[in-house]
Amino acid sequence: MTGKEIVYDVIIAGAGPAGLAAGIELAKGKANVLILDRKQEIGCPKRCAEGLSNSWFNIMKLTPNPEWAVQKIKGAVLWAPNGKSVKMKDKKELGYVLERKMFEKHLAIEAAKLGAKILLKHQIIEAKRENGIVTLKVEVHDHVEEFKAKMVIACDGIDSLVARMLGLNTANNLKDTDSGYQYEMTNISGYDEDCLHMYFGNEVAPRGYIWIFPKRDGTANVGIGIGAYVSAETKINAKGYLDRWIEKQPGLKDGSIIEVNAGGIPVGGFLEKMDADNLLVAGDAGHMVDPIHGGGIGIAMEGGRLAAQVALKAVKANDYTSKTLGTYTKEWFTLRGNKLKTRLKSRxxxxxxxxxxxxxxxxxxxxxxxxxxxxxxxxxxxxxxxxxxxxxxxxxxxxxxxxxxx
Ligand SMILES: Cc1cc2nc3c(=O)[nH]c(=O)nc-3n(C[C@H](O)[C@H](O)[C@H](O)COP(=O)(O)OP(=O)(O)OC[C@H]3O[C@@H](n4cnc5c(N)ncnc54)[C@H](O)[C@@H]3O)c2cc1C
Structure with a gap:
């Protein structure tokens, strides 16, 4: 049977942490669910420093597995512009740096084993709703196919277009967006590998910070997040700030780069509405990111899971209108959004x-x-x-x- 002949209960746009967590929950609830992603490999390329604290392992009931939770983290070191630092280090681990490619594959395998269908190299290019059914036009290799569902969960990340195609404005504004740029570097040294390192200062990273998130022996994600508007003012982009900083670090400047990652990070601008008829939005697509440090893996998974729980109610009631789906935005703010709003004030x-x-x-x-x-x-x-x-x-x-x- 081709995609055209099936009407799925739910199609999830995007197989990142939000989409995969939603897929797991929906498949557990026996919904007929399809996950589409434009990538050719789950989790790759990553746009992430891969840090995840223990609290998210607990919230999402995940057990760290050395295959994807590759570096125990026992603390953080905050570096001031003058080179002085504040270290917070515990004896036990407080979180992990992940190998996100493996982590997301782990989630995808779980979703598929539970009954979710996953299709890669499937880019959604158009979405429209008609008589209570959503039709997606999807670019598949060299041709276009149509897929139908009773509803869609848009988990298509910061570049999200799917919700907008269905009439919900999820656009980011520049003020509430950070530009991220990162190298995975190897053969580097000079930092405590048990800790995340964050470097602050207006010369170093205006409205943001540079990070070293260690990942196994002598290898780390070394990256930067700065206000997206900064480059227009200073004429230096995120890569420029990062390169000139690395050049001054004796333990880093001769290291080798084994991966380059770049991406935007929504750090505020929470959406007032993330539900509509036949539609919910989760993860970066719904601006679900911690506005202080830009972490979004855990929040995306939690948001995806919540969206799936609300969607399951719609499946059960066979009602995909806002009458059933319309509780979602409020539920998310109660669960997480209000806390993030407070953190935005702190930011x-x-x-x-x-x-x-x-x-x-x-x-x-x-x-x-x-x-x-x-x-x-x-x-x-x-x-x-x-x-x-x-x-x-x-x-x-x-x-x-x-x-x-x-
Ligand atoms: C440089 C950087 C560093 C970061 N570091 C951290 C960190 O250390 N810890 C942390 O917790 N968070 C971090 N984040 C944030 C984190 O990566 C995101 O919050 C998280 O990935 C959000 O998950 P998601 O599932 O919502 O979106 P994504 O992971 O972006 O997944 C969206 C998926 O949708 C797919 N997609 C998009 N459009 C379409 C389409 N039209 N059709 C089909 N598929 C589509 C994409 O291919 C992608 O796979 C970082 C972000 C950046 C940019």
Missing amino acids: HLLEHLSDDDFNYLAESITMDEALKIGNGSLSKSEKVMLFTIKLIKRPKLIAIMKKFFV
Whole structure:
């Protein structure tokens, strides 16, 4: 039987973390589900530094597997512009750096074993709804095929067009988008491989940071995220900032690049509406990313799973209108979006820090204190007290930190 003759319950656009998590949940619920992706290999090329904290393993009930959870991470080091750092390191692992290609294949295998159908090199070029059925025109190698479904979950990432084709505006604005550029580098050294490293400063990465996310012995993702509008002002693009920084790092400058990745990151601009008749949106396509650090793998999977749970209700009720699907946006904000909105406010506050403020903070806070702040072991009043004592000479910073951490 060809794609044309089947009307799927749900077609998922995009086989990234959001689409695959949605596919697993729908297949578990015995829905007739098809996942389409334009790529020729699941998870490849990655557009990601591949960091995932333990909390997401718990939320998504994932057990780390050394095949794809390749580097245990026990902490983070935040580097100020003057080279001083604040280290937060625990004895046990707090998360992992993934091999995303393998991770996504693992999710795809699970989805397929549960009954989801996956087709690669299938690029959706047109979507329209007619009499309650969505028809997708899909470019397959050298020809175009049509696929039909009662509804679509748009998990097609930051470049998402599918929801827009069905009348929902999911466009990103420049202000709330970061430009990411990254090398996977090997034969590099000079950093603690148990920790994620983040380098701040207006010269280093305006409205963002440079990262080293270690990935096995002497290999790491070395990348940058900066405000997407920055390059127009400074005439230096994300690659330019990254290259000139790497050139100054003795342990990196002679390393070899084994992969180049680039992509946009939606870091705010949450959507007021992510549901419509026959349509839900999840993951980067729905701007579901942490606005402070730009992490979106876990949030995308959680959003994809929630979309699938709502879709399963539609399948059960045989009602694919907003009457059944219309609870989704609100449910997502209750589950995750409202927390991310608060973090967006914190991000805006952090954008007010000058290089001098970063330097001052790095000199003021000890590793023990940073770890306590990071792992949540201090009460609100203890945090206020700590910052007040530490930042007594910087009233502006006390105000910012109070809003950020309390
Ligand atoms: C440089 C960089 C570093 C990052 N680092 C991290 C990190 O360390 N940790 C973290 O948690 N997050 C990180 N992120 C964010 C993270 O990668 C994303 O949030 C996550 O991939 C979102 O998953 P998704 O499934 O929504 O979208 P994606 O992973 O983008 O998947 C979307 C899929 O849709 C497919 N698609 C798109 N259009 C079509 C179409 N028309 N037809 C068919 N298929 C289509 C694409 O091929 C793709 O496979 C980073 C992002 C960037 C750019």
